[in-house]
Amino acid sequence: MFPGGSGEQSETNVKFPKRLRYRGRGKTLATIYKGDNPTQPYNVYWRVRVDGKPRSRFKSFASFTEAKRFADKIVNDIGKGVLASTLSPGQAADALNALEELQRFYQATGNRLSIRFTVGAYCEAARKLQGRPLAEAVDGYLRSVVSVKRVDLAEAVQEFVAVNKPRTVAPTGQRPEIGSGYARQKGKMLQKFAAMFPGHAVCDLTKGHLDKFMNALPTMPRRPAVSPKSRNHHRAAVKQFLNWATRKDYLPIGHRLFEADTMRMETTNGGATEFYTPRELRDMLETADGAMQPLIAIGGMAGLRVAELLRLDWADVWHVKGHIEVTAGKAKTRQRRLVGICPALAAWLRPFRTMTTGKLWNTTESKFQKRFDAISEQAGLTRKRNGLRHSFCTYHFALHANENLTAQQAGNSPGMVHEHYKGLATRKEAAKFFAIRPAKSASNIIELQNRTAL
Numbered sequence: 001m002f003p004g005g006s007g008e009q010s011e012t013n014v015k016f017p018k019r020l021r022y023r024g025r026g027k028t029l030a031t032i033y034k035g036d037n038p039t040q041p042y043n044v045y046w047r048v049r050v051d052g053k054p055r056s057r058f059k060s061f062a063s064f065t066e067a068k069r070f071a072d073k074i075v076n077d078i079g080k081g082v083l084a085s086t087l088s089p090g091q092a093a094d095a096l097n098a099l100e101e102l103q104r105f106y107q108a109t110g111n112r113l114s115i116r117f118t119v120g121a122y123c124e125a126a127r128k129l130q131g132r133p134l135a136e137a138v139d140g141y142l143r144s145v146v147s148v149k150r151v152d153l154a155e156a157v158q159e160f161v162a163v164n165k166p167r168t169v170a171p172t173g174q175r176p177e178i179g180s181g182y183a184r185q186k187g188k189m190l191q192k193f194a195a196m197f198p199g200h201a202v203c204d205l206t207k208g209h210l211d212k213f214m215n216a217l218p219t220m221p222r223r224p225a226v227s228p229k230s231r232n233h234h235r236a237a238v239k240q241f242l243n244w245a246t247r248k249d250y251l252p253i254g255h256r257l258f259e260a261d262t263m264r265m266e267t268t269n270g271g272a273t274e275f276y277t278p279r280e281l282r283d284m285l286e287t288a289d290g291a292m293q294p295l296i297a298i299g300g301m302a303g304l305r306v307a308e309l310l311r312l313d314w315a316d317v318w319h320v321k322g323h324i325e326v327t328a329g330k331a332k333t334r335q336r337r338l339v340g341i342c343p344a345l346a347a348w349l350r351p352f353r354t355m356t357t358g359k360l361w362n363t364t365e366s367k368f369q370k371r372f373d374a375i376s377e378q379a380g381l382t383r384k385r386n387g388l389r390h391s392f393c394t395y396h397f398a399l400h401a402n403e404n405l406t407a408q409q410a411g412n413s414p415g416m417v418h419e420h421y422k423g424l425a426t427r428k429e430a431a432k433f434f435a436i437r438p439a440k441s442a443s444n445i446i447e448l449q450n451r452t453a454l
Contacts, residue, residue, distance in 0.1 A: 011064045020071050022079030029078045030071040032064070042067035046074050150201045151250045154194040160241050161187040175311065175330055189237040202250040207260035210238065214262035228266040235263055273420050274384035275391040276300065278433040283379040285348065285436065291360055292371055296388065297348035298324060298360075301434060302339045303392030303410045305332055310365055314355045326411065337411050347437045391433065393421045399430035 018032040030046040040060035044067050047054050061067035098115050106112045122134070129137055151159075161183075168183045170176035193213055200209070217226045217234060226234075239258060245251045257263070276284070281300050288296050294317075295309050302324050304312070311330040319325050323338040331337060341349070361368055376383040384390070389410070397406045403414040403422075410417070425433075 020075045022075050029075045032067050032071050044071045147249055148203050148252050149249050150203055153197055153200045153202050156202045156245060156250055157190045157194045160244055186237045189234050190241050193238060202245050207257060210257055210260040211262045232265050273390050274387055275394045276387050278436055280381050282436050284375055287375050287379040294349055294352055295360055297345055299388030300391050301342055301345040303389050305389055310361045312360050314358055331411055333411050339409050342434050344435055344437045394424045395430035395433040397421045398425040398427055
């Protein structure tokens with residue numbers, strides 16, 4: 001027997017409509033009506049709330065006993081807060097179908113989900129997608145995040161360094177894709193980065209990790225005051241690594257790590273441009289011997305970079321009359337250029353006219369640098385960073401007041417020339433610089449005819 005009713009009873013004892021209350025008290029929860037349908041005259045009505053609004057439900061029965069039993073159960077369920085009875089037949093069918101689908105999902109994956117959790121998660125996703133199909137979002141996720149491989153950060157850095165090593169090697173006399181010194185420094189920066197986050201996979205990295213690394217730079221061992229330029233180098237190294245990691249599927253393509261606050265490049269204040277006076281260049285040239293003399297002369301009076309100088313062949317000096325040819329494979333910019341040989345430079349090169357093959361410098365850059373230091377010290381000079389090239393650009397621009405011409409000869413941009421070399425020397429000083437000749441060259445040096453570069 002259900003509360004609110006007396007089990008089977010004769011219809012003769014019932015007054016219609018029959019109103020049923022939970023435990024005989026409170027408001028009516030269900031009502032039995034008797035209609036005119038000869039086969040199912042007894043109708044049970046009750047009310048449910050759908051989307052917060054009351055809705056009427058009913059069900060017909062052939063006998064009063066069946067109707068009463070069903071109505072008692074409805075009243076009992078509603079009174080106890082059992083919600084199943086409040087569902088419409090369609091809702092009940094949907095609920096059963098959902099339970100069956102979740103059971104199949106559990107059997108396939110071992111992950112048990114409830115209807116409430118599943119519907120809630122779907123609705124939350126649908127709100128975020130703002131009308132876009134959920135399947136479309138899932139496909140995009142599968143193309144990016146799900147394909148990411150979990151690789152230890154330190155191992156990935158080692159792989160990145162190893163991948164870049166072949167790029168530092170080039171055929172003899174040619175410029176490699178990246179400089180070995182640059183690759184070595186970049187590797188050290190990234191090893192420092194990986195050491196700060198042991199046990200982390202690349203895909204674990206967050207903006208917070210990048211901020212922590214950049215903020216720690218000023219306090220790292222033996223680096224108490226890292227300059228903005230150095231921090232920019234660290235940023236560039238990390239960005240190159242993360243771009244490579246994205247291509248390798250170690251990071252999702254939409255990782256957004258570069259949006260970290262500390263990954264924004266800093267403005268750097270360029271240092272003063274140091275260059276040699278005409279007297280200092282003369283002292284160096286007169287002190288130098290062997291291959292160092294033409295190398296210093298070309299560096300100061302033709303403005304080649306040190307790396308370009310050390311790749312230079314004697315054939316490049318004599319191949320184009322009146323010019324030094326910097327081939328695309330030897331130039332920093334990977335673009336061929338011709339640098340005019342001024343009369344004074346021709347005088348310094350004249351004793352080497354019989355040298356037609358081979359490189360001007362046959363050993364390593366470190367040995368060149370040590371030899372240059374020794375010549376500077378012997379000549380009583382303080383060595384200036386990139387002093388030979390800076391001297392050429394400074395005096396050439398002062399002599400011609402034409403940044404386009406100087407940039408063409410030096411292999412850089414007019415803006416760079418204008419920014420770094422404007423107003424550093426007078427035209428008189430420049431003319432004196434490009435007139436430096438060997439002490440005994442006046443009567444026995446045949447000047448080259450092409451003077452248009454100066």
